[in-house]
Every structure is written in C-alpha cells, then in structure tokens.
Amino acid sequence: MTNLKEHFDVAVIGGGGAGMVAAISASRQGARVVICEKMPKLGKKVRIAGNGRCNITNDRLDTTCYNPESKPIVESIFARFGRIDILNFFKQLGLRFFSDKEGRVFPITNQSASVMDALELELARLGVEVRYHCEVTDIKKILRGFSINTKSESINVRNVILCAGGKSYPIGGTDGSAYSLALAFGHTLVEPVPSTVPLVVHDPWCKHLTGQKITASVRYQINGVTGPVVSGDLLFTDYGLSGLAILDSSEELSIAIHRDKSKDTWVVIDLIPFMHEDELVKELSSRLRRKFPAEKLLMGLLPPKFSHVLADILKIRDPKTIASIVKNKKFHVAGTRGWNDAEFTAGGINYHEVNERTLESQKCPGLFLAGEILDVNGKRGGFNLAWAWASGFVAGLEAAKK
Ligand SMILES: Cc1cc2nc3c(=O)[nH]c(=O)nc-3n(C[C@H](O)[C@H](O)[C@H](O)COP(=O)(O)OP(=O)(O)OC[C@H]3O[C@@H](n4cnc5c(N)ncnc54)[C@H](O)[C@@H]3O)c2cc1C
Incomplete structure (x- = not known):
C-alpha cells in the first residue's frame, strides 16, 4: 500500500476526538498513519x-x-457508523457506560481520562505515529499525494484527513486558523459563530441578581419570531445570563447577532414556569387579599432578591400585571461571551463540498474532512462528540482504502 517515496499513507491533521478515531480506523485497514x-x-x-x-x-x-440543513450528511455518516457502532468501538477498547435520564452516555468511571486512556492505548498498539507540537501550516498537492508542512518539517503522505476542529475554546488548540488549510483547496466557509455560549445582557437585573440561579423556561425572540421553550437552569451574572437553559437557546441568537448582524435579539423568560399564568394570578390575588406586603408577594415562588428588582411592579398590587411580567420577562441580548466561553462552533467548512458518504473533498481528491471543522453542529448532550467519532471513523476507513 505504501509508496516508497512517501513516508505515510495517511496524515491526520489534529488529534482531537475525530482525529484519534480517524487514525485508529485508517491504521486498522493497514495504513501507515501519522x-x-x-x-x-x-x-x-x-x-x-x-x-x-x-x-x-x-x-x-x-x-x-x-443543524437541520446538515441532515443528509449526518444521516449518511451515522448509517455507516451510528450509536451502536460508537458504543461497540469503545467497548472493544475496554470501556463500559451508563446513561442518564436525558439519554446522555458517559463512561462508567465518569472520567474522560478513561476515554483518553482507551484511545491512546489503541493508537500505540496500532503503531500510529503521533507528532506533538506539530502545527501544520500548509498542505500542498504533489504528484503522488500531499506534502504536509509544519514550521520545522515537511512530511509526504498519500492522503490527508483534516480534523483540526472549529473555533470554540481556543485553549483546547482550536482558534479557527486551520480553516485556511481547507480554503487553500477552494473550499468555502460558512461563517463560524460561537454556539452554546453565555449571553451578554446590559440590564440592571443582571447586576442586582448576579450569582442567583433559578429554574426557568427560556425562549429566544429574533426579529419578532419566537423560538421553542427550553427549560432548565438560569444563572444571572455580572455580564448577563448563563445556565443550561441559556446555553441551549444561544445558537440561534449567536447566528442572528454575529452572522446576520441583527439587533432585534431577545430572550423571554418565564421566571415561575411551574405555575400557569391564571393560577399565579389567583395566588397573587389571594395574597393581596391577605394583605401581604409588596416585598413578600412572591415569597416562596422566587428567591427574595427578586422582590428588589421587581419592587416598582409589586407596588402596583395588580395580580395580572405582576403575573404577566414574571411569566414573560424580556431581556435584550447585546452579544455573546465569544469563543473562549463557547462549547461548540456553529458554521465551518461547507459540507456540500465533501462526498456525504466518504467525506472526501470534492475540491481535492485524497483530502478528507471530519469533525467540528465541518459545518455540522449538534445540541448539547453528546451529539458533537458522536459526530466527531463517527465522521472520523468513516474518513479514516476511506482514506486508508484510497
Ligand atoms: C468545555 C467543552 C465541553 C464539551 N463537552 C462535550 C460533551 O460532553 N459532549 C460532546 O458531545 N461534546 C462536547 N464538547 C464538544 C466536543 O468536545 C467537540 O465538538 C469535539 O471535541 C470536536 O472534535 P474534533 O476532533 O472535530 O475537534 P477538536 O477536539 O477541537 O480537535 C482538533 C484538534 O486539532 C488540533 N489542531 C488545530 N489546528 C491544527 C493544526 N494547524 N495543526 C495540527 N493540529 C491542529 C487541535 O489542537 C485539536 O487537538 C465540549 C466542548 C467544550 C469546549
């Protein structure tokens, strides 16, 4: 399989989740992998x-x-390496798992270190060469494959799998600079924006309630269109809003703010989601009849700090107005906390430009793309790693065969 003039059959650029699995899968096919x-x-x-x-x-x-538009490619890759294949892959490496009530699957040890140990042992067993501190700055097409260039060396390979990730969480090694490696071959980029990210809100509520966590229901509202309800933790911070309900609502807002430059971006929060509005009106009416003081009207329904930010409304002593405000509190979203605080990237190299069965580039034969570098992004809950493992596995298989 190896051309004598080449050092390796397959070079994997980026040793994250997608890259490690791609290297394992290519190596199991007999390819010499770096x-x-x-x-x-x-x-x-x-x-x-x-x-x-x-x-x-x-x-x-x-x-x-x-992301809905990525359905054909996601479907095609999971048809080749889906949930059961992912679990079997890791089981074969020695891991066992458990699922929580949201269906999220974790190693039974509850430690990422077990997943890394399993992958690194397999890479070593297969003799995959790993070069650390090895930033690829340029990939050139040569007569029989590619020349991979770093600051200090040049490696000749037959095929390349680009798994260099997205732009989120740059201290993890990804700052978006690797997109240029694909762009150099004529690929295009769907503008990456931070996803699953806290939101910047300039509202006195956030300052007064900093550190306060409640369970709430959140909807985004963009250019007058309201999104689905997301329930979960909501955390007030000195810069704005965070917590799982906010992170899970953040992607559409981030796209609207960063990509579409919209200013009409809001979150609408139901602060008392466990009571229907009519029920709340009745409860407040009863409290008013019983002469509760204004600052105690929401006692037992919201933490005491809220009586301060709602003081003017509570003084009105109108149950309908109070209920309507706490069930539909609107905050203008001025921005996101950006790449350092984002878990995922929305956007990336256009997946229409890779073969949806093999992940081979349609711009450059022999180049494969997998993982977060592509414009495929999942929700929180294990979906992004699932995509990284599955796309990495398929790309490795195909790159070794070619
Ligand atoms: C805080 C946090 C928590 C997360 N938790 C979960 C979770 O529990 N479940 C889940 O499904 N997803 C989670 N994710 C998302 C998930 O980790 C990523 O989607 C996934 O790791 C992407 O894998 P990847 O291999 O495509 O990219 P990455 O893991 O980003 O790997 C890319 C690699 O390429 C390297 N690289 C970049 N450029 C170059 C270059 N030029 N030359 C050489 N190497 C390069 C980088 O150093 C990096 O190691 C989380 C993300 C964050 C930030």
Whole structure:
C-alpha cells in the first residue's frame, strides 16, 4: 500500500476526538498513519468534555439534534457508523457506560481520562505515529499525494484527513486558523459563530441578581419570531445570563447577532414556569387579599432578591400585571461571551463540498474532512462528540482504502 517515496499513507491533521478515531480506523485497514497535533497532548477537548466526565454520545442520537440543513450528511455518516457502532468501538477498547435520564452516555468511571486512556492505548498498539507540537501550516498537492508542512518539517503522505476542529475554546488548540488549510483547496466557509455560549445582557437585573440561579423556561425572540421553550437552569451574572437553559437557546441568537448582524435579539423568560399564568394570578390575588406586603408577594415562588428588582411592579398590587411580567420577562441580548466561553462552533467548512458518504473533498481528491471543522453542529448532550467519532471513523476507513 505504501509508496516508497512517501513516508505515510495517511496524515491526520489534529488529534482531537475525530482525529484519534480517524487514525485508529485508517491504521486498522493497514495504513501507515501519522497524527500531527499542535498541542503537547492529544484530545484536549475530550479531556474537558462534559466537565471532565466525557459525554460520549446520546441514546437518542438522530439527525434532528443537528443543524437541520446538515441532515443528509449526518444521516449518511451515522448509517455507516451510528450509536451502536460508537458504543461497540469503545467497548472493544475496554470501556463500559451508563446513561442518564436525558439519554446522555458517559463512561462508567465518569472520567474522560478513561476515554483518553482507551484511545491512546489503541493508537500505540496500532503503531500510529503521533507528532506533538506539530502545527501544520500548509498542505500542498504533489504528484503522488500531499506534502504536509509544519514550521520545522515537511512530511509526504498519500492522503490527508483534516480534523483540526472549529473555533470554540481556543485553549483546547482550536482558534479557527486551520480553516485556511481547507480554503487553500477552494473550499468555502460558512461563517463560524460561537454556539452554546453565555449571553451578554446590559440590564440592571443582571447586576442586582448576579450569582442567583433559578429554574426557568427560556425562549429566544429574533426579529419578532419566537423560538421553542427550553427549560432548565438560569444563572444571572455580572455580564448577563448563563445556565443550561441559556446555553441551549444561544445558537440561534449567536447566528442572528454575529452572522446576520441583527439587533432585534431577545430572550423571554418565564421566571415561575411551574405555575400557569391564571393560577399565579389567583395566588397573587389571594395574597393581596391577605394583605401581604409588596416585598413578600412572591415569597416562596422566587428567591427574595427578586422582590428588589421587581419592587416598582409589586407596588402596583395588580395580580395580572405582576403575573404577566414574571411569566414573560424580556431581556435584550447585546452579544455573546465569544469563543473562549463557547462549547461548540456553529458554521465551518461547507459540507456540500465533501462526498456525504466518504467525506472526501470534492475540491481535492485524497483530502478528507471530519469533525467540528465541518459545518455540522449538534445540541448539547453528546451529539458533537458522536459526530466527531463517527465522521472520523468513516474518513479514516476511506482514506486508508484510497
Ligand atoms: C468545555 C467543552 C465541553 C464539551 N463537552 C462535550 C460533551 O460532553 N459532549 C460532546 O458531545 N461534546 C462536547 N464538547 C464538544 C466536543 O468536545 C467537540 O465538538 C469535539 O471535541 C470536536 O472534535 P474534533 O476532533 O472535530 O475537534 P477538536 O477536539 O477541537 O480537535 C482538533 C484538534 O486539532 C488540533 N489542531 C488545530 N489546528 C491544527 C493544526 N494547524 N495543526 C495540527 N493540529 C491542529 C487541535 O489542537 C485539536 O487537538 C465540549 C466542548 C467544550 C469546549
């Protein structure tokens, strides 16, 4: 398989989740594989994923959990390497799992370190060469393959798998600079924006309530159109809003703000989601009849700090007005906290430009793309790693065959 003039059959650029699995899958086909990783370690993001617990996939893995336009490619790749294949792959490496009530799958040890140990052992067993501190700055098409260039060396290979990630969480090794490696071959970029990211809100409520966490229902509103309800933690911070309900509502707002330059971007929050509005009106009416003082009207329904930010409204003593405000509190979203605080990237290299079955570039034969570098992004809950493993596995298989 190896051309004598080439050092390797396959070079994997980026040793994250997609890259490590791509290297394993190519190597199992008999290819000589090298991973070029710019960081001193492999899998920095795998190590921190799920707060160090590594939510590796989801029991409800399906295409509806990804950006809708990417459905054909996601469907095609999961048809070749889906949820069961992912679990079997890791089981074969020695891992066992459990699922939580949201279907999120974790290693039974609850530690990302187990996932990394399993992957690194397999890479070593297969003899995959890993080059650390090896940032690829340029890939050139040569007569029989590619020349991979770093600051210090040049490696000749037959095929390349580009798994250099997106732009989120740059301390994990990804700052978006690797997009240029694909753009140089004529690929195009769907403007990347931070996803699953806290929101910047300039509202006195956030200052007064900093550190306050409640369970709430959140909807985004963009240019007058309201999104689905997301329930969960809501955290007030000195810069704005965070918590899982906000992170899960953030992607559409981020696209509207950063890509579409919209200013008509809002979150509408139901602060008392466990009571219907009519029920709340009745409860407040009864409290008013019982002469509750204004600052105690929401006692037991919201933490005491809220009586301060709602003081003017509570003084009106009109149950309908109070209920309507706490059930539909609107905050203007001025921005997002940006790449350092974003878990995922929305956007990336246009997936229409790769073969949706093999992930081979349609711009340059022999070049494959996998993982977060492509414009495929899943919801929180193990969907992004699932895409990284699956797309990496398929790209590795195909690159080794070619
Ligand atoms: C805090 C946090 C928590 C997360 N938790 C989860 C979770 O629990 N479940 C889940 O499904 N997803 C989670 N994700 C998302 C998930 O980690 C990523 O979607 C996934 O790791 C992407 O894999 P990848 O291999 O495509 O890219 P990455 O993991 O980003 O790997 C890309 C690699 O390429 C290297 N690289 C970049 N440029 C070059 C270059 N020029 N030359 C050489 N190497 C280069 C980088 O150093 C990096 O190692 C989380 C993300 C973050 C930030």
